[in-house]
Amino acid sequence: MDREVFRNKKVFVMPGQRLTFAQALGNTCDIPLSQLPTPYIKGGMVVVRVDEAYYLTGLEDCKTHLHNQVILSKGDKPLTQLDLTKKLQLVWKALRPLKAIPLGKGFYEFEFASLEYMRWALGMGSLQLSPSFMRLFAWIKDFVPATMKSTKTRDWVRIYHLPLEYWRPTTIFSITRGLGNPLFLDDHTTRKNRVFFARVLVDIDMLSPSS
Template sequence: MVEASSGILITCGCLKENPVIPIKKAIVTQGHRKTYAQALGNTCDIPLFQLPTPCIKGDMVVIRVDEEDYLAGLEDCKTHLHGRIMLSEGDKPLTHLALTKKLQLMLKAIGPWKAISFGKGFYEFEFSPLEDMRWVLEICSWELSPGFLRLFAWT
């Protein structure tokens, strides 16, 4: 749960089970391909004093977020959409790169955008002008062959 200084509470379920996550530094050599295990372990050192201090409220862990930062985060997300790729049974899932290439052909009439994979077919899409995001949202779902991409507004 994240608490804005205005008293707004936002649930962060991942903090309930494991509020402290150890962070290790990985050594990455430029131009060297990493193994899958190395990519999963690719984290960085973050001094604990830079992380917000969690506190317990009832049976929840909460973190205080300044209202200014909270509102700035909300403003940033106004041009974001969430998406999910829906596949038929037996369809081979699209890679992030394959999805991006297909969408570049479909979205060549709009400004810059990017897709962020959350895994298991879930994505977040960020658009530059708000008008582009609204245009894409009006279409709502996109045929990808295989499957289709269902888009909905960020909440």
């Protein structure tokens, strides 16, 4: 007699048995409905609450991610996900494995193996991937490509003639906070190998009054 065995969410089907629609989809939800928040009506709309703990776990999962936008000139053929991955593996040989997740509208999300790799890639800034151009920027929560209208740029900022008593990360970040959101220091600044100037990567909003 035909039978099914469920093990670690995988479905094993005996010969001659056809998969059900739910089995064919795979990764079916095995969470009891009693553990899920109950939707309710508010202002004529259905409201669904997301558990805070799961949301925070999701944010933690994305801490090694970056967002980027692939910009094409008029007439250029769009890059496929495979083409983009191959091009980046040539530039970021040391950062493998790298996962590129297409988001639509020319945007991708990159998942790196570690925070160190993510920061190294972010520090490289924008890349020319002939015939396309790729702009990297820090990961943004609640990112929706369809409504994304970026006015930000990311630049390395130099601070000259900074006395050594100010050469602490928090102090340098506080100074560059007047320009935008400081991301991290370069290695020479961190190690104080070069004290002619401090160098900080800053995310700058071009529409901000301070920029």
